[in-house]
Amino acid sequence: MGDADAERPADGAGKRKNHNKYRRDKPWDNEDIDHWKVDEWKPEFMPAPMAEESSFATLFPAYREKYLQEVWPAVTRLLKKEGIACELNLIEGSMTVRTTRKTADPYVILKARDLIKLLARSIPVEQAAKILQDGTECDVIKIGGLVRNKDRFVKRRQRLVGPNGQTLKAIELLTGCYVLVQGNTVAAMGPFKGLKQVRKIIIDCMKNVHPIYNIKELM
Numbered sequence: 001m002g003d004a005d006a007e008r009p010a011d012g013a014g015k016r017k018n019h020n021k022y023r024r025d026k027p028w029d030n031e032d033i034d035h036w037k038v039d040e041w042k043p044e045f046m047p048a049p050m051a052e053e054s055s056f057a058t059l060f061p062a063y064r065e066k067y068l069q070e071v072w073p074a075v076t077r078l079l080k081k082e083g084i085a086c087e088l089n090l091i092e093g094s095m096t097v098r099t100t101r102k103t104a105d106p107y108v109i110l111k112a113r114d115l116i117k118l119l120a121r122s123i124p125v126e127q128a129a130k131i132l133q134d135g136t137e138c139d140v141i142k143i144g145g146l147v148r149n150k151d152r153f154v155k156r157r158q159r160l161v162g163p164n165g166q167t168l169k170a171i172e173l174l175t176g177c178y179v180l181v182q183g184n185t186v187a188a189m190g191p192f193k194g195l196k197q198v199r200k201i202i203i204d205c206m207k208n209v210h211p212i213y214n215i216k217e218l219m
Contacts, residue, residue, distance in 0.1 A: 041134070053098055078132070082108045085099075095116040108132070123189075141199055161181055177191070200214065
């Protein structure tokens, strides 16, 4: 009797779950839809000014102080067109952006936050200004803590750049992103899809997977 009980399967063990039970057709979702597309913002979408002020601040390293002083008038003019106020504090070593009553696009404050973040990461103002365009986003990938050994970290970081910067150039061409390797971080700018590919290449490289393998997959 005991042997028969031992051979008998437990309750529900022999049943297979039907994972498609609650799935329904989605006629509004098809292959022709571009899920990465960012719809254009129009001023008439928000006729009244925002009720509350939003602001972001970021610190910058001392070696960027001279450059930021030179380009700050250009940054101010750039953000003024978007209705954003900005401030450069040399005593604290910080940059601040905030919304005003002239801000027409509520998302532009996040773009302005990314702009000052990129400027602090040694990206030239001409390139960083492109972040204000629709469809252009940024990603700052921290690579400093991914490899413990310092010599090994330097070698793997150099793999990303490649001889005469050829590997980095290939990554930029295939992903449609601007990539800057600086210290313990990698800053990237471009479309969402490209940023996802760049992040994968960089993380894999720090895990000892040569970038050429991911580059070949993209080709």
